Amino acid sequence: MDPFFQLREFDFTMPGLDREYKLLHISDIHLAEWDVDCTPEEIAYGKEATASWEKGRFNFARAFGDSVDEVHVIPLHGYLQKWIELANEIKPDVILCTGDLMERITSPNLRCLKEMLPRFEAPFLWVRGNHDGGEESEYIPFMGEHPAWQVFRLGKLKLILLDNSKKEITADQLAHLREEAEDGCLPVLAAHIPIRTEKNDAVMAKVGEYFTITKDGAVPDTRAFLEYITAPECPISLFLCGHVHGCMISQYAEGKTQLTATSTMLGGGNIIRLLPQ
Ligand SMILES: [Fe+2]
Numbered sequence: 001m002d003p004f005f006q007l008r009e010f011d012f013t014m015p016g017l018d019r020e021y022k023l024l025h026i027s028d029i030h031l032a033e034w035d036v037d038c039t040p041e042e043i044a045y046g047k048e049a050t051a052s053w054e055k056g057r058f059n060f061a062r063a064f065g066d067s068v069d070e071v072h073v074i075p076l077h078g079y080l081q082k083w084i085e086l087a088n089e090i091k092p093d094v095i096l097c098t099g100d101l102m103e104r105i106t107s108p109n110l111r112c113l114k115e116m117l118p119r120f121e122a123p124f125l126w127v128r129g130n131h132d133g134g135e136e137s138e139y140i141p142f143m144g145e146h147p148a149w150q151v152f153r154l155g156k157l158k159l160i161l162l163d164n165s166k167k168e169i170t171a172d173q174l175a176h177l178r179e180e181a182e183d184g185c186l187p188v189l190a191a192h193i194p195i196r197t198e199k200n201d202a203v204m205a206k207v208g209e210y211f212t213i214t215k216d217g218a219v220p221d222t223r224a225f226l227e228y229i230t231a232p233e234c235p236i237s238l239f240l241c242g243h244v245h246g247c248m249i250s251q252y253a254e255g256k257t258q259l260t261a262t263s264t265m266l267g268g269g270n271i272i273r274l275l276p277q
């Protein structure tokens, strides 16, 4: 395999699943494109952001003990091409990107994504990260009618993607989450920002306050979301996230796992096998 990749593999058993499913979980590409149609300002921004991540990726690699060398210092859109090639080779049932696909929403980034994302042969799901930014309506071409709460079904499995990029979950999102999670399916939840609870505090304390959502200081609807997903009766037991740029696995409540992905800039990604009992 291309030495660029640092994949991690995880198996989760989901009793009642109709068959095995394979997810390719990636996160945080931070695309900052420029092209021939760009204004001088857009070109300057793309170059500046790219240069900044050439240093930034080393900091995250050091923090999480990931390897990083010259194979990881390539143009940002080059990462996307590498992930397209890998995904088309390993053939997951779905590719799930947990946010910060873009450094920020720009015309050249959107042009790049419109051209490149259809090259993934499997469905490509993407939930907004804090960097992606922009207005929700700008994501409809990529995420469908409701970018704030997307749903993707694969047999009995249901992937529910919530936009928590502003560190908040609205009452509307929570209502849809409950409705979608409680219809007899086997739900997996995905969002950009991980949560920090009493149960996973020792693990998530490794990253600063910026990187997690906690009950402390949360608005009432976000607190209600945290109470819901940590309750024993909530049918969700797997929560996939990004934002921290490193791979962290923790139990955010009894029997409930949170998994984050190493930044794709470092070749990191999770191959997640969901197995019937
Ligand atoms: Fe990020």
Ligand SMILES: [Fe+2]
Binding pocket: 100, 129, 130, 131, 192, 242, 243, 244
């Ligand atoms: Fe982020």
